[in-house]
Amino acid sequence: MKRRDFVNRALPAALTAVAGCGGRESGGAAQDAPNVRTEQNVRWTLCSSFPAALDTIYGSSTVLAERVEALSDGRFTIRVYEPGEIVPALQVMDAVQQGTAQVGQTASYYFIGKNPALAFDTCVPFGMSSRQQSAWLYEGGGLELVQELFADFGIVTFPAGNTGAQMGGWFQREIHSAADLRGLKIRIPGIGGEVMSRLGATVQNLAGGEIYQALERGAIDAAEWVGPYDDEKLGFHQVAKYYYYPGWWEPGPSLSFYVNRDAWTKLPKSYQEIFRTAAFEAAATMQARYDARNPAALQRLLAAGVQLRSFSDDVMEAARAQARAYCEENAAKQPDYRKVYQAWDKARQEMFDWFGTAELAYARFAFSGARSSTR
Numbered sequence: 001m002k003r004r005d006f007v008n009r010a011l012p013a014a015l016t017a018v019a020g021c022g023g024r025e026s027g028g029a030a031q032d033a034p035n036v037r038t039e040q041n042v043r044w045t046l047c048s049s050f051p052a053a054l055d056t057i058y059g060s061s062t063v064l065a066e067r068v069e070a071l072s073d074g075r076f077t078i079r080v081y082e083p084g085e086i087v088p089a090l091q092v093m094d095a096v097q098q099g100t101a102q103v104g105q106t107a108s109y110y111f112i113g114k115n116p117a118l119a120f121d122t123c124v125p126f127g128m129s130s131r132q133q134s135a136w137l138y139e140g141g142g143l144e145l146v147q148e149l150f151a152d153f154g155i156v157t158f159p160a161g162n163t164g165a166q167m168g169g170w171f172q173r174e175i176h177s178a179a180d181l182r183g184l185k186i187r188i189p190g191i192g193g194e195v196m197s198r199l200g201a202t203v204q205n206l207a208g209g210e211i212y213q214a215l216e217r218g219a220i221d222a223a224e225w226v227g228p229y230d231d232e233k234l235g236f237h238q239v240a241k242y243y244y245y246p247g248w249w250e251p252g253p254s255l256s257f258y259v260n261r262d263a264w265t266k267l268p269k270s271y272q273e274i275f276r277t278a279a280f281e282a283a284a285t286m287q288a289r290y291d292a293r294n295p296a297a298l299q300r301l302l303a304a305g306v307q308l309r310s311f312s313d314d315v316m317e318a319a320r321a322q323a324r325a326y327c328e329e330n331a332a333k334q335p336d337y338r339k340v341y342q343a344w345d346k347a348r349q350e351m352f353d354w355f356g357t358a359e360l361a362y363a364r365f366a367f368s369g370a371r372s373s374t375r
Helices: 004-023 029-032 059-069 090-096 116-121 130-139 142-151 190-198 207-218 228-232 259-264 269-303 313-333 335-368
Strands: 042-048 076-081 103-106 157-161 168-171 184-188 202-204 241-247 254-260 308-310
Touching: 042 059, 042 090, 059 103, 059 157, 059 228, 059 254, 059 269, 076 269, 090 103, 090 157, 090 254, 116 142, 116 335, 130 142, 130 157, 130 254, 130 335, 142 157, 142 269, 142 335, 157 241, 157 259, 157 269, 190 202, 190 269, 228 269, 254 259, 254 269, 313 335
Parallel strands: 042 076, 042 103, 184 202, 241 308
Antiparallel strands: 103 254, 157 254, 168 241
């Protein structure tokens, strides 16, 4: 569904639902929507892949729950659970598919073992920025393509927010060239993990709550998560010295709300529109919070002695070549992957052309003139 259709449909319907549920104080509104007053109470469960301590990313699920409850006058509620309370972080998709939970909050690239094309719901290395990813999903037909993939799993999916361009992660030793990646034990999910593996690294896909101990014990040599605000909360700067950028594998990763299709179908139409509206607000809130909180967090990390490093051109070029090869290989052998990839790649090139004009020219001039201790 395109964003303009989403807004045109969701907001009026949600407001109608609110008016109906609040009819005790507004007789006219209740008469306009008499059916809403008699809607049943709905209680859903949401399993998140992210710990509550990460108030930005996990917070998207609480914004969803709070807005759904408010817009339905308390008749539709969603209880949010952390990883491990019902299922582990990386079993959220299974939980929603099987109906253990009606909703999941997760990142689709965790599940590329089920279908590699699911990565496009989150991000692809050297792909779209957060704004571009949102444009493709809401306005460029991306969400329709993604929904076709999830239909095979009995799931309806909704964008749940974006972190913005991520950092390249925490390393126990410096990385000067692509050759230094050989033998490196690193936590990294999605296609980024596939690329790192092709470059000779040993890849692990760990949940966020497991990374610190793995780094501390030496089970891994490096790990990426999101960016300064979350990374500081997880304490990675206490067990790794070098902080690299950019996270070329996650230039604009979109998180997702998964909804069990049967549960969605049974939901009253007014509640479906309320859910859509709340999901859209939750997505916007996540991006805004990261953009507001990351700058100060980075300065605190630098003040604590963290050594900031940028990946060399050698690493970037080698990674981009392998990322392209991975996508082309999958497109050649999997029709559903090819269908999404070709549409995504066309949109990516068009947006890169546009963003590479006005946006890039402004960024080059304005950002280079800013005072920063990161240069």
